[in-house]
Amino acid sequence: VVNASQLPDSGFSGALVVVTGGLGFIGSNTVRRLHDAGATVRVVDSLVEGHGGDRRNLAGLSGLDIEVLVADIGDEAVGDYLEGVDVIFNLAGQVSHQASMRDPAKDMALNAMSHCRLLETLRRVNRRARVVHASTRQVYGRALRLPVDESHPANPIDVNGVAKLAGEQLHMVYAHAYEMALSSLRLTNVYGPRQHLLSDELGFLPVFFRRALTNQPIEIFGDGEQRRDCLFVDDVVDALFHATSDAAAGRVYNVGHDQDYSLAELAEIIVRRSASTGGLRLTPWPPEHQRIDIGSFRSDSSLIAAELGWKAQTNLVDGVDQTIEFYRANPWYLSSI
Numbered sequence: 001v002v003n004a005s006q007l008p009d010s011g012f013s014g015a016l017v018v019v020t021g022g023l024g025f026i027g028s029n030t031v032r033r034l035h036d037a038g039a040t041v042r043v044v045d046s047l048v049e050g051h052g053g054d055r056r057n058l059a060g061l062s063g064l065d066i067e068v069l070v071a072d073i074g075d076e077a078v079g080d081y082l083e084g085v086d087v088i089f090n091l092a093g094q095v096s097h098q099a100s101m102r103d104p105a106k107d108m109a110l111n112a113m114s115h116c117r118l119l120e121t122l123r124r125v126n127r128r129a130r131v132v133h134a135s136t137r138q139v140y141g142r143a144l145r146l147p148v149d150e151s152h153p154a155n156p157i158d159v160n161g162v163a164k165l166a167g168e169q170l171h172m173v174y175a176h177a178y179e180m181a182l183s184s185l186r187l188t189n190v191y192g193p194r195q196h197l198l199s200d201e202l203g204f205l206p207v208f209f210r211r212a213l214t215n216q217p218i219e220i221f222g223d224g225e226q227r228r229d230c231l232f233v234d235d236v237v238d239a240l241f242h243a244t245s246d247a248a249a250g251r252v253y254n255v256g257h258d259q260d261y262s263l264a265e266l267a268e269i270i271v272r273r274s275a276s277t278g279g280l281r282l283t284p285w286p287p288e289h290q291r292i293d294i295g296s297f298r299s300d301s302s303l304i305a306a307e308l309g310w311k312a313q314t315n316l317v318d319g320v321d322q323t324i325e326f327y328r329a330n331p332w333y334l335s336s337i
C-alpha cells in the first residue's frame with residue numbers, strides 16, 4: 001500500500017495500480033515508472049483513433065505484471081479492474097483542441113461523460129483508491145494575468161477546455177461528497193519520449209519535434225511571440241506520484257515549469273539541438289487555430305511545491321536532448337507504419 005512518506009517511487013513497490021490512457025504518451029511513461037518501482041499495473045485504454053494510444057509504447061516490458069484492457073473508462077467492465085486497486089492514475093482523455101471544435105460531443109463524451117461513469121463505478125466498487133486525474137491549463141482560457149495560479153478564473157475558450165474542466169470538477173465533487181482521495185493536476189504543455197508525433201493536432205511541441213527531426217521547417221503561426229512553459233514528461237510522472245499523498249485529496253494543482261519561452265525561442269532550441277536543416281518560418285494564423293488561441297501562458301506551480309513538495313526538475317535543453325535521443329533510437333514514431 002502506498003505510504004505518502006515514502007513517495008514518490010519506493011511507495012509503489014507491491015502496489016496494485018490502474019493507469020487509464022496507459023497506452024498513450026503520459027500514460028505509458030507512467031506505466032514504465034510504476035513497473036520499475038515494483039508495482040503491478042493494469043492499463044485501461046480504448047485506443048482512440050488518431051490519438052497517442054499505441055501498444056508499442058509499452059514494448060519491452062515483461063507482460064507478466066501488466067494487464068491491458070482495451071475499453072472506454074466508462075464501460076461497466078472496467079469495474080472488475082478497479083476492485084482492490086490502491087491507486088488509479090486517470091490519464092485517459094482526448095487532447096486535441098481542434099478535434100474538440102469539429103466534434104464537440106465526442107470530446108464531451110471522452111473527457112467528461114466517461115469520467116462521470118468511471119467515478120460512479122469507483123464509488124460503487126472501490127472508494128478507498130487514490131485517484132490522480134490529468135486536467136489541463138486549457139481550463140483557464142486566455143490568461144488575465146501571468147503567471148496563472150489556481151485562483152485565476154476558469155474561462156475555457158474551446159470545447160476541450162470545457163470538457164476537461166467538467167472531468168476535473170467531477171473528481172472534486174466525488175472527493176468532497178464521498179470523502180474519496182481524488183486529486184487533479186492542471187498540466188501545462190508536455191513533451192518527451194512516446195508522444196504521438198504524426199498528428200498536427202495534439203499540441204505544438206510534437207509537431208515541432210517531428211518537423212525538426214525530419215529536417216522540415218517548423219511553422220509558427222503569427223509572430224511567434226506567444227510564451228509557454230513546457231514540461232518534460234518525467235517531471236509529470238513525478239507530479240502524478242506526489243499527488244497520491246494524503247494532502248492532495250480533494251485538491252486541484254497547477255503543474256508547470258517556472259521557465260517560459262516564446263514559441264520562436266522553443267522552435268529555435270529544438271532546431272539547434274537536433275541540428276535540423278529545416279529551420280523555422282513564420283506563417284499567418286489559420287483561422288481555425290487563431291479563434292481558440294490562448295495567447296501567452298505561464299503556470300504558477302507554487303501551490304503544489306508548498307503542499308506536496310513537487311517542482312519541475314528538468315530544464316528545457318536537457319529535456320529536448322533526451323527527447324531527440326529517444327526518437328533517433330526509435331524512428332517508428334516519425335513514420336506512419
Ligand SMILES: NC(=O)c1ccc[n+]([C@@H]2O[C@H](COP(=O)([O-])OP(=O)(O)OC[C@H]3O[C@@H](n4cnc5c(N)ncnc54)[C@H](O)[C@@H]3O)[C@@H](O)[C@H]2O)c1
Pocket residue numbers: 020021022023024025026027044045046047048049051052053054071072073074090091092093094095109110111114134135136137164186187188189190191195196203
Ligand atoms: N500532452 C499534453 O501536453 C497534455 C497537457 C495537458 C493535459 N494533458 C492530459 O493528459 C492526459 C494524457 O494525455 P497524453 O498527451 O498522454 O495523450 P495521448 O493521446 O497520448 O493519451 C491519451 C490516451 O487516452 C486514451 N483515451 C482517451 N479517452 C479515453 C477513454 N474515454 N477511455 C479509455 N481510454 C481513453 C487514448 O486512447 C490514449 O491512448 C489527457 O487526459 C490530457 O488531456 C496532456
